[in-house]
Each structure stands twice: as structure tokens, then as C-alpha cells.
Amino acid sequence: MQTHISIIKTCFFHLRRIASIRRNLTHDACVKLVVSLIFSRLDYCNSLLAGLPVSSIHGLQRVQNAAARLTLRKTKRDHITPLLRSLHWLPVNTRISYKLSTLVYKYLNDSAPEYLQSSLDLYTQPSDRPLRSAADPLRLHIPRSKLASAGQRAFPSAGPSVWNSLPRSRVG
Template sequence: MLENKLKLNNDKTEALLLRSSSKSFSVGKPTTISVCGCEISFSSSARNLGFYIRDDMSVELHIKNVCRSAYSELRRISTIRHLLSVDSTKTLVSAFVLSRLDYCNSLLSGCPKHLLEKLQKVQNSAARLVLKAHKRDHVSPLLRTLHWLPIQARIKYKLSTLCHSFFSDTAPVYLSDLLRVYSPSRQLRSSSDSRTLHIPHIKTKTFGYRSFSHAAPS
């Protein structure tokens, strides 16, 4: 901040002490940290560019907020659904609901299944609203009709898109530095495929498997 001649606004600044939920503080969690002469309090969660993260690196809070805002938009659209065509409703839902489900969804790779199911329920409700289906109707045919990928597949699609930008040299440096092309130690039939990425060895399944450097190549 000093290099860029920026002044810290301590009223709008939060600090997170990131840790695993299984780890505890041996001495006690600190309450503040001094930055540029300002005392910044540690928070249990914070928002960065619209994405919520907790100090134990859980995405549960983010998914909770996404579901709440998405259901709010669905209720608003449902009040005028009888005035709209299927295509118009699909456009509104895509703009105000699916966009929320897709925002930063690459960060949700590998998160617990029960959390992704909450997002899937939102998408299921959206599909039923667009096609005026009953709440007991099976949702898979509805998603196929709308050409909507389910939540898990949308996350994989986003990661694949980021990998494609790596191969096309359009990825930002902070992402391309995390990936490298796989080069086998001996000649294999797959050696000629330059689109295979190296999957690094990961020690921790909880967070290591969710990291971009592992999830994207996988």
C-alpha cells in the first residue's frame, strides 16, 4: 500500500487468521493486528469481491448467502411468471439466479457434497419455475430441456475453461504459474498430447485436493 501511495481505511479493513477447523490455538487467538499504524481486528469471516470465506476456509457461509439471494430473485420472478414466456423467464433466471450460482464457482471444487446440494436445489427450483413444472416432477429432464448443466458439472466446466485459457496463453499470470504441462519421465503413447497437465502430489485432502493447482489438472 505504501508503494502504491494508498492509505489504509481501518474502518473498512478486516483480517482473517486462516487455519484448519481441526487446529486450535495453543496460546489463544489474537484479537488484533497492527498494519500501517492501525489496529485491525480479526474476524471470523470476510468478503472479498463478493465471495465470503471463513477463517477455517469453509465456503459454507458463501453458499448460504448465494442461496438466500438466489431464492429472493426466484420469488420476485415468480410473481410475474404468468405474464412471461418460457424464453423470457429463462433469460431472467439466467441473469439473476444462474449468474449467482456460477460466480466464483471454481472455488467450490471439492467442497462437501451436502453444500453443493443446496445450490442444486436452487437450480432445480429455477428450472421448475421456467418450465412451470410441479415441485414433485423429476428435475433431470427439465435441466436437459433447458440445456443447463447441473451444479457439479458447471464447476468442472469452469475449471476446464480456465485450463483452456492456460493453453491459449490468455490466463492471468497468477493462474498460469500454478499449472504446467505434463512431461513423462519415459516415452509413452500419451507423450505427444501437449494438453495434459501435471497433477502435483498433495499431502492434505481437506484443502490440497481443492486447490486450483490440483483440481484444475485433475
């Protein structure tokens, strides 16, 4: 995954280029430029980054923080959370979870690509004992994996894990 995360250098290059013309841009134009040049790279295949350690994703979060500061003309000393909220940008970890949840939602509504249709299964309750999870028809089965790191990060495991962790009042 380090190859994908190496986009950090490219993103900072583009941020420096945008910073050089920032005084000539309106706020809306700067936001559109940052979203098109930076976020298109951050969001490309970011669902593959699910389950990676925070240290691996930290560089991508630094890029997003720098983009928010550039867009809002803030300094390094300003807190980043209010800036991200004012721009309505999710942090990188949450963006990854959102992307996985979106793919699972598409699977459940039969609008996912064909290669994903066979990778997820609905949870079936054991017949010998009733469980509270039987009341949740949208619960997905999380397959066991032999590989502790790569197996749990694969879509058939990571997607249902994120989906099952969502609050039930907002799902469906």
C-alpha cells in the same frame, strides 16, 4: 465455503419474486430473468467449489432445480433431468467442472490471466521409462499436496485433474 454457499437464501428470495410475476412473463423473458438473477450468483466463483462434498453443493443444485421448475411451470413431482436438458442447463457439479476446464483451456492457449500462468505445468515424462501418457502433449502435471482436502481443491490440483479426466478426442 459455507459463506459462499449462503447465497442460497438470496437465490430463493429472487425465485419467489419472479414466481409472483411469472404469469405476466413469456417463457423467453422468464429464462432471461432467471439466468441474470440466479445463475449469475450460482456461477460466481463456482470454480472454488471444486472438490467439495455433494452435501455442500446440494443446496446450489436445489436452487437450480427450483429455477428450472419455475421457468417451465412444472411441479415438484416432475423429474428434473429432462427439464434441465430442455433448458440446456448443466447440473451444478458439471458447471464447476466446465468452469475449471475453461480456465485450463485458456491457460493452454495463453489467454488466461497472469496469476494463473505460473500455477500449471505440462506433464513431463520420466526419462528412464517410456509411458503411454507421452503421446498426450496436453496432459498436465497434478502436484502433490500436503493437505488432503484444501490442497486437492486448489486450482493447481483441481484444474489438471479435471482436464486430464476429459476424453482426449474432445480436448484441444
